[in-house]
Amino acid sequence: MNGEIVQNLKLLSPELVLVFFLVVLFTVDSIWEQTRKNFVPLAVVFAACLLGTVATCWVSKTAPTVFFSGLVANDNFSAFFRYVFLFSCAAGMYLAFGSKELEKQNRMEFALLIVCVTFGMSLMAISTHLLMLYIGIETVSILSFVMAGFKSEDLRASEASFKYFIFGAFASALMLYGFSLLYGLTGSLQYGEIAQYVQANLGNMPYLLPLSLILVYSGLAYKISAFPMHFWTPDVYEGAPTPVASFFSVAPKAAGLAAILRFFLDILSYDAASGSWKAIGGEQLVSVVAVLSAITMTVGNLSAIGQNSVKRMLAYSSIAHVGYMLMGILTLDTFGLGAILFYIIAYCAMNFGAFWVVSIVADLKGSDRLDAFRGLGWSMPILGVTMVIFLASLAGIPMFSGFIGKMLIFGAIVKTPGLLWLAVLGVLNSVVSLYYYAKILRELWLEGREPGTASELSIYHGVALVGLAIPTVVLGLWFAPVIHFVERSIATIL
Amino acid sequence: MVQNCIWIFSLPLIAFVLQASLGKKLPRQGDFISVIALLGSFLLALPIFLQVVSTGNISEAASFTWLSLPLPIPDSFLTSHPGISAPTFNLDIGILLNNPTAIMLGMVTFCCFLIHLFSTGYMKGEDRYNMFFAYISLFSAAMLGLVVSDNLFTFFMCWEVMGVCSYALIGFYYKKPSAINASIKAFMTTRVGDTCFFLGLMGLYIVFGTSNFSEIYQGLQGGFAEGKTILGISALSFIGFMIMMGTIGKSAQFPLQIWLPDAMEGPTPVSALIHAATMVSGGVFLLIRMFPILEAGHVLPIVAYVGAITAFLAAMVAVVQTDIKKVLAYSTISQLGYMVMGIGVGAFAAAFMHLITHALFKACLFLCSGSVIHAVHTQDMREMGALRTKMPLTFLSMLIATLAISGVPFFSGFVSKDRILGGALGYGMEHQVHMLIPILGFAAALLTAFYMFRLIYMTFCGSAKDEHKHTHAHEMPWNMVLPTLLLSGLSLSIWFAGPTGIHGLDPFEVHWFDNAVAAAQTQAGIALHHGDEHIAHTAHSLALVLSLILATAGILLATLTYLKHAISADAWKARLAPLHKVLVHKYYFDELYINVIIQRGLLVWNNLLARFDDRVVDRILVDGWKDISMAIKAFIGKFDDLVVDRIFVDGTGYVTAAGGWILRRFQTGRVQQYVILSLIGFSVAFMCLLAGPK
Amino acid sequence: MSFLDWATGLHGYLFVGTILATLGIIAVVYRRNSIGVLLGIELLLNAASINFIAFSKFRTAAIDGQIFALFIIIIAAAEAAVALAIILRLYRLRETIDAGEANLMRN
Amino acid sequence: MLSWMIFSPLIGMAAILAMPRNRPDMVRWAAVITTAVPLALGVMVFSQFDRSTAAMQFVEQVSWIAPFNIEYYVGIDGLSVPMVLLTVLLSFICIFASWNIENGVKGYFSMFLLLESAMLGVFCALDFFLFFVFWEVMLLPMYFLIGIWGGANKVYAATKFFLYTLAGSVLMLLVMLGMYFTTEPHTFNLLHLANLHPFSTLTMNLFGWQLPMDKVFFVALFIGFAIKVPIWPFHTWLPWAHVEAPTAVSVILAGVLLKMGTYGILRISYPILPSATLWAADAMAILGVISILYGAFCAMAQKDLKKLVAYSSVSHMGYVVLGMASLTTAGVNGAVLQMFNHGTSTAMLFLLVGVIYDRAHHRWIVKPDGSRGFGGIASVVPVYTGVMAIAVFASLGLPGLSGFISEALVFLGAFSVPRFQMYVIIGSLGIVLGAAYLLWMFMRVFLGPLNEEWSGLTDMNWRERFTLIPLTILVVVLGVYPMPVLKLMGTTVAKLLTSLT
């Protein structure tokens, strides 16, 4: 018995590393009382992420299996997402550590929370069992309510956390209710068995399977802020401290997508021949998901136009990008799903960079409105140039990773017959998105020099910005190896 | 001989380049360069001319491919015919030296040289003196290029370069607004003509695949262009009509003649050079070259009518002009009308001869008027008078030229004009319905004699109207008088037909011109004689008598009114007041063109279109929808957030912004409403999913 | 099949579960007092656990359902704690806990 | 060789960015040297280019992204050599034309060099993906060049230009992807696509209708390229972009960027979608004629010198479109020659407008309130007037200068197609109007009594003359003997037309 447990624990080593460093955080905090001031929390989190990456590499070498009695799975897919989560945890902590919005003394709590959230996210990504998925989602949600309100004594932050709480709790409760119905219907909590049941009696679940899946999708859509459940995103991102908002816009979304991919692909019986999901009338689901992604995209882009708070604008743009990513699911082949994974990598780098610039400007000018950016390009060239790279990449200008991501997604859409309208809509959306991204560029560079205040960009942030800009450009130009890596990781779950 | 031709037109070209680049720095501002260049080309042209005079025949040609484009041929064709190299679309240009070319060369080089000589005196002391010589040598090069070119393409190129030179020369005194308006008017009207000529050229390429004259002549004889049509009408008549339009534009014929009188704004040697000897005659030379096409395209009657009408109308206006150069301008238009009519009625040789003789005596007239103007510093004849004693040599050459143009025997004008009128009469007698043409011709002959002698009397005879000017008048230096004398010398009929010019009465006949032209006609495949022999003979003799009577009547009338003042000009003017007013206003052509077409039509249309482009297309179609979306905004209420910053005034932008604004209205900030909205969203999605597998 | 059999059987359990879920959702949406919203969410979670227990008894007769219900209860407790902390904080800053007023950030 | 030509400006850009901020002259001379390199390479290419074959030359093919078999496939043939030469020459000249840029010198020249390498890339790319990447990379530098160093409402013009061109190129992206996925061994390679051109038989459903695939592709591509050319309905961005752009940028915009649209049609639409081309030839001819007349009419009503020249570019590009649509040897050769000639003559016009703007700081021919903008300055600045006269008459189409021969060929080609004859006659009105507005401008600005206000104008200094001399020589030489350029494109156009007919 214990041999098997040791084997299971070995496969779970990245998560265990995180827990171990949680403990380290606690002990160091209680023993050494001035850790509040110095850089210890940052160092600990970095060590956690580094070791976690090493563990993930080591684990991903072993053959893909489902362990812990069917609760979790270890394969390239989970390894891919573990890398993403560890990277964004490290980057999030690095940004939070440098930002003025989070006072010095509560850095320890923040480090703790961010590691717990990363643990929850990797749980979401690797779980193949409804209970594990639920625990993963709840860990991430509850702790993000706390993180959203982390700025002490700030009304907007607490209001943001309050809204996030109500919407989040409600959505996960709905999802839970969906799980219960699914459990009742299929009689099991494990994806594999559910899939067998669904495979067995395909035709005669006309009402129940759609109902439970819609309820489950509500919980997951809330996590990635897709159309029906996206209302909370702008208010929370604006209210929450900027580093937290940037972390929210990247990591939980990737986790949500991982859960959606794993959940829907495992459960719904995918008929390779007709290339559609037979479980609930293939074309029906495809058109519903297509419509949902189209609306998400359009809502995100259109609402972002009139904004003059850049954080709120980037919130809407993140909704729009989720819309693009959802489009990838419709093709159901390695190309389309590989495109989503590639898009996630590209999206993480460029979106994090854009938020990073916003947080620097917020620290500097105290406000994230558009006119705070006036003439900054000239006074802080590194910030200006990197922001151009991030925004151009977000808008989908070639030579940047965003364009390649979008190209792959649109390619996948163009490939499937009958979805051309979606491709055309997506393409028009990216033109509209360019308009509001260009508004920021206009403020940065085109409005001429801003008098005085040639404030210099601190090395601390400069290194980070350049660090994020380089992959955005390199991925845009030379993305062959990444394509192989992404294809390998998606193959395991299809 | 072909090498000479190349040198003939490249010498002035070199002079132009030298003059334009370093004219200012040379002594005497480099005028000697262009004079010597023209002398050189004259001397080179002389042997060619003499060969034609003596042997009556010269024909040499040389050409090289200027432009060759490989044609698309299916690869199968290449494989099946390995030997042949890929066919190409060639555009060959070169020199054609036949009789008409030789004669024209002789005349043009001679006139240009004399005018260059004259202008060294006339233009002394003007600023931009060197540029003047640059322009006229470029002009001479272009004219010579036109004369020697063996195909219509280079013909057209030289044709347009001449147009630009005339634009530059007319607008030489660019300080005067009237001068630059005249230059633009000249350029635009000739440009309209040139565009039609260009279309004719395109037509030629389509029908014959080439624009080389000899190939066209063979093509015509070979019935090459039988069935071909352009825009539904027969190809040849289309080409013919377009080429005629080209001539109308360039030689200031009936519809497009408004620019020539205004072109008098330019310095007088320019008028002499361009508006007497060369440019305008270029148009007629085009008709001569293209005669077979016109004939085959049945366009000749139209040409004849245009010629006749122009001749008559221009002569009528010339009668009432008071400016000496305007009179000569209208007389040029009238004489050109004669040449065009001559070609129209088929009197090919007569028209060509009239071209040569007219060039000589009209150049002489202009140069003399130049001397007169230079002397009295005014162009208004009413202020001149009794210059006979002051400027005897100029008076002599002017008198000879006037006699020539009025068609008095012993002078060249009589010979060519009489033949044209004979041809016209013969044509009229043969085709009764076209009788109007000879009538107009003869009427114009009468008027020509009248207004020319009116000019002579008003300037040289009678009492001096303005003492101050009269005292200052003096004879011109040698470089201005010599050209006029030489030209007047050449205006005698002895060079062309015989001492008196009347057939039969002459002791000896000079036939070099007739033989040369006959040889050219056979070469081009044009029938020597039209209609039957008999009618032609009677027509010529009748025309001889009639032209003599009319010439004397004209001179008599002029002497009575202006020398003897027996008939008071003012009385006639009062009696024919309405006619006089119309003539003074030049049949209101100017007003018609400038005000109606240009001002009200084109410019209004442009402003409308520009505003349309700015307002409608830019604002509505593209910046668009602003008004519609503004209406929506007003309807939705004063919500100022929609006042998207002005940057995105673009319509599509407005629509998306409005769409975005509506969407944002749902973001009320109250989380419970978010929950309701998301539940609604889900139930809708669920119902779609449930719609059951179609 | 008498009413009693119906009520005490799977149908009864699911019926109670559904009614509790609906009332929970109405509470979340309707209640102006934020604590009322919290109560609604607790109801909703309870409905889910009833479902799990019912299916675990009638459908699979396996222990999974009960384990899931157990974890629901644990997580609901944690959530309630965090929720009340947030509500207290909001109260301290704004002197009111009316869910409707929290619309500082909008459109 | 080609890769060196494309990427040497980038090396220069890196060098400039590394230079210290306070040494503008060092930056300028670095830019000169950097653009001199491609100029030299261009001359070498011109000399070594083999005129007899229509095959691609100087080809470099390296696999770039293996999984989607995208290659860095670069090569030039008769179509692209004139354009490459034009780009290389104009960029070299524009560096000198932008000598008096003061603020942000480093930014300006680095953006300019990036623009140059993008343009060269577009003309040499033979892989659709590479073509598209270079096509869009050109957008950012242009946006900043117009937006930062432009005129009064430069921001509006820059944004409008950016969005307009992006909307067009986005359609191109979809067509690219469509072509990639419908060809059997998925490929972006333009030459393979040309040999296969499988699209004429397939159909696709767009919003529910079954439409022939090649026609849909052609229309989408045409819209993308028409926005760039600009052809009539899509031209409203041109006057804005030109008026607001600094001199050197509007020279490049008019000289090279407008040609990318027509080059794209000839390089991509014609060989790959032959049947659709034949189907759309009439429509293109009509649009060409409309552009000719529309541009000319609008130009006549303009009061701003630069806007007049901008609309004249619309009119002249109309000739190119008409020539292309005629699908005859003379027509297409004339069109490509017109692209080259229009490049040189409009570049001269814009440089000259820049010269007068630097001195007088306004460009009104007739001030909005009706008073005279400039007047009779010929006497004050003779050399400037002389060069302007050459430029005006070149774009007017005076024989002996380069404008005439290309217009003649275009009309000759179009006229030989029976159904186009009526269009040619209407189009020939464009020649007359062309003369009208250019001479009207020349008269209003240069001739007539001197307007005292501008008696103090100084004539062109040596730098400005240096920028204009090469263009003047080109205009005159090509006018007299156009064979050097025509020889380049002859065989390629012949091969292109064989594949079409």
Next chain:
Amino acid sequence: MSETAKIILVLFQLLTLASALLVTFSPNILYASISLLFAFLGVAIMFLYAGADFLAGVQVVVYIGGVTILVLFAIMLTSWMYQVKLRDSRGKLIVPLLLALFGLLPFLYQGAQHLASRVLRTVPPDFQTFAYSPKTNAVGEALLGNYLLPFEGITVLLLGALVGAVWLARPK
């Protein structure tokens, strides 16, 4: 299961429903919290009848003992002492009611009943008899056997929630 047991179960179900109604609609938040207590009690009884005795115990301890008391504490802290009956401003009832009657209820209700009848068709009837068999040891075995990972994983959530709740609630 004897008749009387069924009647008791039905009574408790009715208790749960009634108290749930009170929780949502009663104007006074205090009454609502207390009725929530009774609802949890009813649910606990239902767990007992469904054979989940350990769960019933946990439910009573955690929900009734912990969560409800916590809620009462929160009410005390957030509304002024002398104004216990916090008048709950009457929100617009129409929208939620409409939503419930036409939106959610039909779907969920039809789904549940449909599922119930489907399950009863497939699962043998004798299985439904009430056979009380203590489940505690089964739960224990499962927790430390198959469900070891969630058992351990939940600790991270609880730790995070603990730290977060303390941090949020602590006055500065």
